[in-house]
Amino acid sequence: AQSVTQPDIHITVSEGASLELRCNYSYGATPYLFWYVQSPGQGLQLLLKYFSGDTLVQGIKGFEAEFKRSQSSFNLRKPSVHWSDAAEYFCAVVGPTGGGNKLTFGTGTQLKVEL
Amino acid sequence: DGGITQSPKYLFRKEGQNVTLSCEQNLNHDAMYWYRQDPGQGLRLIYYSQIVNDFQKGDIAEGYSVSREKKESFPLTVTSAQKNPTAFYLCASRRAPLDNEQFFGPGTRLTVL
Numbered sequence: 001a002q003s004v005t006q007p008d009i010h011i012t013v014s015e016g017a018s019l020e021l022r023c024n025y026s027y028g029a030t031p032y033l034f035w036y037v038q039s040p041g042q043g044l045q046l047l048l049k050y051f052s053g054d055t056l057v058q059g060i061k062g063f064e065a066e067f068k069r070s071q072s073s074f075n076l077r078k079p080s081v082h083w084s085d086a087a088e089y090f091c092a093v094v095g096p097t098g099g100g101n102k103l104t105f106g107t108g109t110q111l112k113v114e115l
Numbered sequence: 116d117g118g119i120t121q122s123p124k125y126l127f128r129k130e131g132q133n134v135t136l137s138c139e140q141n142l143n144h145d146a147m148y149w150y151r152q153d154p155g156q157g158l159r160l161i162y163y164s165q166i167v168n169d170f171q172k173g174d175i176a177e178g179y180s181v182s183r184e185k186k187e188s189f190p191l192t193v194t195s196a197q198k199n200p201t202a203f204y205l206c207a208s209r210r211a212p213l214d215n216e217q218f219f220g221p222g223t224r225l226t227v228l
Contacts, residue, residue, distance in 0.1 A: 032215045043205055043219040051215065090157060094215055101215050102173065105157040
């Protein structure tokens with residue numbers, strides 16, 4: 001069964017600093033990968049997705065992620081964090097042949113931004 | 116504007132009562148999903164439906180029921196059999212079959228007293 005690991009439960013960065021959130025997946029073939037962001041008490045918003053092709057994916061709000069097959073990773077990056085980026089971030093995977101295209105989520109990384 | 120609506124945003128119920136959470140979408144999406152979110156556990160799939168009048172159990176379906184009588188609606192009933200129903204519930208939809216992206220509603224926080 002596919003799984004997603006986000007090893008960092010909490011991360012604190014200073015505003016203007018760079019950010020990298022880690023995500024590792026377990027799946028037999030090339031999965032479809034997603035990063036979502038959630039503000040407190042809100043739904044999830046898609047930041048970016050990877051299905052195939054270029055392994056460096058650009059998303060909204062200045063975020064990017066890089067798919068590395070050899071490391072089974074899909075880390076999220078941002079060169080300069082803004083205070084409004086404070087939120088919870090979820091990595092998710094769906095297998096190309098999964099019934100119903102079910103998403104499997106990681107447990108999330110809570111980002112705090114210090115001013 | 117197209118999107119997914121969930122109502123109510125906050126819901127309180129007494130233990131032992133069934134409660135139904137609403138999810139409506141006007142995106143003309145075929146597939147709909149219900150997830151449960153608990154602190155530190157991410158999101159877990161309860162039920163999903165790929166077409167009208169058909170649905171499948173997800174990973175934690177016990178104590179929940181759903182129906183899909185209309186394409187735009189996918190209500191979730193939390194029954195008295197659900198041992199720990201207090202949680203944040205999120206509904207999502209997807210434009211099947213070619214698109215893998217799921218769009219999420221704003222969620223309903225259910226508190227059972």
